[in-house]
Amino acid sequence: MTTAQDIMTRQTITVLADDSVSRVGEVLMSSGHHSLPVVDSEGRLIGMIGERDLIDAHRKVHLPTIVTILDGLIPIGGMREYDAELRKVTAVTARQLASSRVVTAVPGEDTDAVAEKLLRRDVHAVPVVDDHGLLLGIVSRSDILRHLLKP
Template identity: 80%
Template sequence: MKTAQDIMTREAITVLADDSVQKVGELLLSSGHHSLPVVDGDGHLVGMIGERDLIDAHRKVHLPTMLTILDGLIPLGGMHEYEEELRKVTAVTAGQLATARVISVAPEEDVDAVAEKLLRKDVHAVPVVDSSGLLLGIISRSDILRHLLKP
């Protein structure tokens, strides 16, 4: 049975957490990837950043509806969404914009389980990390397809 480390791309294109959002956008466009791992200076995974994050960073922030009671403002739902929108539009580095809660896989994980994660979570790629969070590689949907079509 094949594992994640058997099919992963070992030399993943990455961005550093301190890289500018502009640089990330340029790298995404030039690489043809939908998302990229964000790493710290030691190569540990910090998050993932993708096309959707960059598009969100350039959208207008929608203020939540507020209710005034006794001179106090009470937000009517959507505060978490508002805070997330605000975080993205104010981000200037990859680390600030990246999604920190990343679906990742271990190198010994079965390829079928990796494929299931990609499809179930509707992501284009998953980073392969060791137990300390060091990025070892990345597996995209294309890597899974290549594996399935290999004789």
């Protein structure tokens, strides 16, 4: 059985939680990757930042539709989306911009299970972490393809 640690990229390009959003953009663009892990000073995974997060950070915020009834303001849907947009456009650091609900893998996890996570969650890469959240590497779609297509 081939596992995540067998195919993961160990020399992972990361950004620090306190890096500026502009620094994150520079690293992402120069790396050629679609997403990057965000780590703290000890190398523990904090979250992931992808191209979409950076695009969202530079978009205009769309205000939710509000209805006034008896001098009360009632939002009509979209409040959750508004909160998420507002969080991203006001982010100053990688920690603030990063998605903290990250799909991860453990070193001994079967590559088929990791591939399933990549496809089901529509992500480009899955960080591989130990029991303490320390980033050990990353498995990308390219890593899975290399494994599947090798002779």
